[in-house]
Amino acid sequence: MTTYRINRASDPDDLARKTSDFIASQISLTLDQRERCQIALSGGSTPARAYALLGKERLPWDRVDVMLGDERWVDPDDASSNARMLRTTLLAAEPGSRAAFHPVPTVELANAEASADAFGRSVAELCEGEPPIFDLMLLGLGDDGHTASLFPGTQAAKTTDRWVTVGRGKGLDRITLTAPVLSAARQVVFLVSGAAKQVALKRLLDPDESPDRTPAKLVNSSKEIVVLADAEATNNL
Template sequence: MKPSVEVLPDKAALIERSLVVVVERLESAIAARGQCTIALSGGGTPRPLYEALAQQPLPWDKVHVFWGDERYVPADHPDSNEGMARQAWLDHVPLPPENIHPMPTDEADPAVAAAKHAAQLQDFFGTAPGEFPQFDVILLGIGDDGHTASLFPHTQALQVCDRLVTVGNKDGQPRITFTVPLLNCARSVVFMVAGASKQAALDHIFAPTDDDNLYPARLVRPQQECLWLLDSAAGAKLSHEVA
């Protein structure tokens, strides 16, 4: 499905629009299936969204929270995506502890942790080996280099198509990440992108032809909804195409 792109006036508008989008999809999932599943992204851009979600009167017992990727550090480490989301959002709402599904980062071998989390996902969703579960919402961002989740340019993780979770690599540091086919099974993928430093990567990501291995976000092509929400700084060079 062709992605939908919205360029918002500024960062505040980006957060406001993201909040509306996420809440609508979570509520729709609960209405349709009795619960919702959302996978979170890390980094600075989504933190204000998480803080805003903490103020929403959602039926939290029906919300299940996952992560699309995680740095291989403990949850109390300043770089932890889980830790950031807990501080900004999860610790401030009555979300049952069993509804929070962090990626394990306590194994000596990150590959063992990746396999462990894949098994946890299969158990939660009731999927068979080789079958990919369907998240209701997956939040993603991009780096200046065009990476998304922990799928970095020209890394082995980009080629993994037979697993749900794999080991990403950032400058020699391991990370745990959803694989491309798992991302592409989501009912809704929502990219949040802010800042002028993302313009060059976006030009390549949205080019009709380019190198998927150099700009991994190009590989995210879900069969259902793919929504790109950009602030004006990030989307300045794309705004004329969107209008």
């Protein structure tokens, strides 16, 4: 059974610092054992502060491969692009800019399916294993219980026979890693912030919760999953 360890932060700024420190520590630990480190990061507004701090960490970034767990099928310069957010935070300046970023191809290809196929090939080439294994998988948690772009009641949440698929949420096509890849990471971390996430977080931690209602429950790991959460998100636990 999947187990969770909650690391509480006092406020969003403290959460950003804890998240940056945790990711930096995982990168260092990985690079002590292997030549390169592969991490998959979440999009959205919550991790942006953490990524800005992380990009200032004195790490051997030239040995780090960065990917996204999911991406909206929009132009890379669109305000809602996760790649754009990474370029303006983690990758904005040295030393973080020395990381090798492998963005999800989007509108330069014919459609979202073509993008998913292309990104799937990139993930399989970059990461060892079947399913591909990331050293760190940082995930968000939606107030509806989704993670990456695995939304309740969608085919993407049920897909297990490919590493990347097309999800649809909030009116947009999205390219997303599937549950087998999310679960295969050496370290899985959920980043949760705000009072609106209280119910979803409680469901995530409930061993009897259905993954049909809360797709984040599809992420299963043999190693303890770390939950980095602020005071507002954990208030009712």
